[in-house]
Amino acid sequence: MQGGRLDxxxxxSFQSYVTGPxxxxxxxxxxxxxxxxxxxxxxxxxTGTYDxxxxxxxxxxxxxxxxxxxxxxxxxxxxxxxxxHPTVRASGSTGTLHVDVTSKAKxxxxxxxxxxxxxxxLSLGGIDMRGGGSAVVLNxxxxxxxxxxAKSFAGYCTAxxxxxxxxxxxxxxxxxxLPGDGGHDGRLVRGYDRRLLRHDGFDHRRHGLxxxxxxxxxxRHGFGRTGGCAGDGGRGDGGGRGGCGVRDAQAAxxxxxxxx
Numbered sequence: 001m002q003g004g005r006l007d008x009x010x011x012x013s014f015q016s017y018v019t020g021p022x023x024x025x026x027x028x029x030x031x032x033x034x035x036x037x038x039x040x041x042x043x044x045x046x047t048g049t050y051d052x053x054x055x056x057x058x059x060x061x062x063x064x065x066x067x068x069x070x071x072x073x074x075x076x077x078x079x080x081x082x083x084x085h086p087t088v089r090a091s092g093s094t095g096t097l098h099v100d101v102t103s104k105a106k107x108x109x110x111x112x113x114x115x116x117x118x119x120x121x122l123s124l125g126g127i128d129m130r131g132g133g134s135a136v137v138l139n140x141x142x143x144x145x146x147x148x149x150a151k152s153f154a155g156y157c158t159a160x161x162x163x164x165x166x167x168x169x170x171x172x173x174x175x176x177x178l179p180g181d182g183g184h185d186g187r188l189v190r191g192y193d194r195r196l197l198r199h200d201g202f203d204h205r206r207h208g209l210x211x212x213x214x215x216x217x218x219x220r221h222g223f224g225r226t227g228g229c230a231g232d233g234g235r236g237d238g239g240g241r242g243g244c245g246v247r248d249a250q251a252a253x254x255x256x257x258x259x260x
Contacts, residue, residue, distance in 0.1 A: 001046050001047055001048050001049070001050065001059060001170055001171065001172060002171040002172065002173060002174050002176060003044075003045060003046055003170075003171050004045075004046030004059065004061075004135075004136075004168065004169050004170030004171050004178060005042055005043065005044050005046065005061065005168065005169055005178070006042070006043045006046070006059075006061045006086055006088065006166065006167070006168040007036055007037070007040045007041070007042050007043075007166075007167040007168070008040060008041060008043070008086065008097075008143075008164055008165075008166045008167070009039040009040040009041060009164035010041070010065070010083060010163060010164055011157065011161070011163045011164050012039045012164060014067075014156065014157065015027070015039055017069075018067050018068075018069045018079065019069075023069030023070050023079055024069060024070070024071065025067065025068045025069025025070065025071070025077065025079060026067075026068060026069075027065055027066060027067045027068075028065075028066045029041070029063070029064070029065060029066075030063065030064040030065070030066055030082070030084060031062055031063045031064050031084065032044055032045075032062060032063050033062075033063030033064055033065060033084075034063075039164070040164070040167075041063070041065050042063070043061035043062060043063040043064075043085075043086050044061060044062055044063055045061065045062040045063075046059045046060065046061050046168075046170045046171075047059070047060050048060055048087075048170070050136060050170070050172060052130060052131055052132045052133075053130065054091070054130065055090075055091060055092070055128065055129030055130040055131075056090075056091050056129075057088070057089070057090040057091070057095075057129055057136065058087065058088070058089045058090075059087065059088050059136075059168065059170050060085065060086070060087040061085070061086050061087070061168075062085065063084065063085075064082055064083060064084025064085065064100070065082070065083050065084070066081070066082045067079065067080070067081045067082070067083075068080050068081075077104070078104070078106065078109070079104070079106075079154075079156070080102075080103070080104040080111070081101070081102070081103045081104070081153070081154060081156070082100075082101065082102040082103070083099050083100075083101060083119075084099065084100045084101075085099065085100040085116075086098070086099050087099070087116060088122065088166070088168060090122065090124060090129060090138075091129070092124075092129075093123070093124045093125065093126070093127070094121065094122065094123065094124060095121075095122035095123075095124055095141070096118050096119075096120070096121060096122060096146075097118075097119050097120040097121075097122055097143060097166060098116040098117060098118055098119060099116070099117055099119045100113075100114070100115050100116060100117070101113070101114050101117050101119070101152040101153075102114075103152055103153065103154040104154060105154050105155070106154055106155045106156075112152070112154075114152050117148050117149060117152045118146055118148050118149065119145070119146060119148070119149035119152065120143040120144060120145055120146060120149055120163055120166075121143070121144045121146055122141045122142070122143055122166060123141065123142045123144075124138070124141065133172065134171070134172055134173045134175065134176035134177075135169065135170060135171050135172055135173075135176040135177070135178055136168075136169075136170045136172065137168070137169045137170075137178070137179060138166070138167070138168050139165075139167050140165040140166075140167065141165055141166040141167070141168075142162065142165055143162070143163040143164065143165060143166050144160060144161070144162055144163065145157050145158070145159055145160065145161040145162075145163055146159060147159040
């Protein structure tokens with residue numbers, strides 16, 4: 001591989017939760033990562049392998065994102081999570097997004113660092129990864145949090161949560177031209193358009209948010225029992241009144257409603 005990039009926002013509602021009035025936190029970029037578009041992080045410098053005969057694909061990217069929130073009186077943070085070094089491995093119609101994770105467990109504060117956790121399952125739909133070309137470009141790949149990913153996420157999302165979609169562009173030859181931010185140059189060799197999914201990877205025509213009774217910070221935000229995540233709404237321990245429906249696109253934090 002001759003370089004490339006991966007764009008992924010983790011989950012937009014989680015970002016909103018971290019930086020919103022409940023967690024009152026922030027995120028910082030590490031190792032050359034950047035922000036791009038609305039709520040996506042760009043990881044860079046792809047390295048890896050691609051077999052055009054079998055379609056086996058593996059690409060690792062540099063960069064990371066560090067989230068903090070719920071600052072204590074001592075100046076430390078109850079929420080402290082770093083996601084870095086994403087790697088996409090794909091074969092057939094499925095793929096997996098692996099990441100390095102450093103997280104602080106809710107309640108105990110125990111810090112755990114894990115390398116290349118199989119964090120999210122990727123659906124390639126009907127894509128045939130076999131074939132030649134100068135670049136591999138995959139757009140809007142649906143990502144679903146795995147059980148291993150949920151564990152390393154320190155309880156902020158549950159297994160089965162739909163995460164933000166993944167976009168990646170990888171050059172296979174030195175003269176390959178990768179698509180720009182505003183479109184592509186016609187040299188895409190693989191593409192995927194999941195039109196039912198918005199930017200945050202959530203199918204708003206099929207689901208309403210906040211339909212689970214959650215487990216959250218006492219008196220604050222609830223985390224849905226099935227496919228729930230910080231920022232998705234739900235009736236938490238603080239008695240929040242539901243979350244986003246199909247139309248109102250809002251998140252409920254305890255008794256506070258925020259438009260997104």
